[in-house]
Amino acid sequence: MPALDSPGLIFCGRDDGTIVLYDRRTATQIRKLHGHKSAVRLMAWCGRRNCLLSVDAWGSIILQHYAGDRVGQTTPTVLFQTRLPSGKVVAGMLVADAAGNFILSTAVADHIFNLEDGRLxxxxxxxxxxxxxxxxxxxxxxxxxxxxxxxxxxxxxxxxxxxxxxxxxxxxxxxxxxxxxxxxxxxxxxxxxxxxxxxxxxxxxxxxxxxxxxxxxxxxxxxxxxxxxxxxxxxxxxxxxxxxxxxxxxxxxxxxxxxxxxxxxxxxxxxxxxxxxxxxxxPLADIAHVIGISDTNRLVFLDRCSWVCSVDLAASACVGDSRRRRHQAEEDGESDPVPSAPAPTQRHFYIPDVWFAGWGWMSYVSALAQRDIVLTRGGNLAVVRGGLDYAEAAPCD
Incomplete structure (x- = not known):
């Protein structure tokens, strides 16, 4: 689910093979794009090329180009359409826009493609x-x-x-x-x-x-x-x-x-x-799902009580390093008198249990776009505008 910071658009792939473009400001659907014949599994935005790369469950690969900066107003041009020769299920994808390559991973191998023409x-x-x-x-x-x-x-x-x-x-x-x-x-x-x-x-x-x-x-x-x-x-x-x-x-x-x-x-x-x-x-307990890392290096995650939370990664790393040294000192028969308090965690908002009903934590897709939180599952999309702007201290265990 690529989310573009500018001009505030979201691409969503669906199980019916369609690719839908949404306005991030209103979470409204703008248009449907050229899609696949099976469920869309992976997508990535190539910012240098103004292109969207998508892969479906059958290993079909499509690269679509958008002219200029009017991504949501112009009809994209399909630059190439190819498929993974092995026919294996694609489990991962990496796009190296600057290098001009992308990698598709299956359970048994990795495949290096040319981003210009789709050549393996x-x-x-x-x-x-x-x-x-x-x-x-x-x-x-x-x-x-x-x-x-x-x-x-x-x-x-x-x-x-x-x-x-x-x-x-x-x-x-x-x-x-x-x-x-x-x-x-x-x-x-x-x-x-x-x-x-x-x-x-x-x-x-x-x-x-x-x-x-x-x-x-x-x-x-x-x-x-x-x-x-x-x-x-x-x-x-x-x-x-x-x-x-x-x-x-x-x-x-x-x-x-x-x-x-x-x-x-x-x-x-x-x-x-x-x-x-x-x-x-x-040292963070009860993390269910990592949403992303903010531009201020805060880890944004969903805890097992359905709260969207965040914590400073640098502070957490300091605590983790301190605890690791203390455990090492104990193993060596030494004492470490300096306690390591947990890094302060912030709660931002609660996601109702009904959102996960019948799906579970691992059955939805999330994205972090600036300070907005984007959630989708089962064909439904929600955008929490300024989701990180509302914060309170999370209770300590």
Missing amino acids: ECDLVPRDGEAALATRKWILDPRAPVTHVLCVEESCVRVHAWAGGCAEVARFSLAQLMRPAERDSGAPVTPAHSRNATAYTTGREARILLEFVMQNEPASPLQLALLNLDFEVGQALSRSGKGPDTNHAFGRMKTTVDDTDGKSKAPPAAAPATTVLSLTPI
Whole structure:
């Protein structure tokens, strides 16, 4: 559900294949656009090109262009219409507008397309004997979105360069996420299952917000952690600086495109990751769904009592880091006399239970557009204008 800050429009894909354009100021329908023959699953707005990219449940891909800045008043032009050759269900999409590519992910592979003409450039598939992870999430590296892209998995972060067929140029292991209570008690730790990853910047620092749930506990609240991108983007590039070093490219993945004889060949395996990136836990309880990150770096989320809330990410990270040091000190037999109070959380508004009746938290789509909250489920759309302007302190547990 792409929401355009200017001129205040919202694109919504429906299960009947249509794409509907709404006015964000009034939540009224403006018009229906050229749609699909099956349910629309993913959409993204390409701001540099004034284009809307959409993918349906059958793997059909459409790119529509809007002339000038009159997005809601002109009939879009279909630039290309193609489909995913494998016929697999598309589970994720990333658009790299500046790089001129987009990635479609299925349960078994990732597919790199050209954004100009819809041409499939290459497929990234697992090596023989390895399994694709269904929880991988592609995000643009906020420090170098034109040249690099990140693939976040449950155990590592892989850095890929758009040059050379989206080659993997570096890999970093992730520290295991565990609940402090389990760690302190010595009980077995339940592995965390990655659900989503969102990149954002604060000052000169780039970070990734990671969302986890505990495996075998689908009803458990979300766990959050912050990952600092403090590694060098180009540290695994070739010494000549002309592109990725093929001796260290494609760690877990291989490309099906080969310019010599057209056959699939697996490049040499990348060296195992030696650097472990630490995670800073965000100590927030009862998070049901993350809505987004505001322009002031406040995390906006829905709690399990149906309240839309927000909290300052920097303050939460400080609390999480303090608690992590305290737990480490306790494990080392030391004492930490400084208590860490939770970061203050604000409540903004309540969503009636009837909105979720028959659907549940995970069956609706939400978006954050400036200070407006957009909610949709079952073909209904609601816009809470200035939803973050109304705030009260949330009660402490």
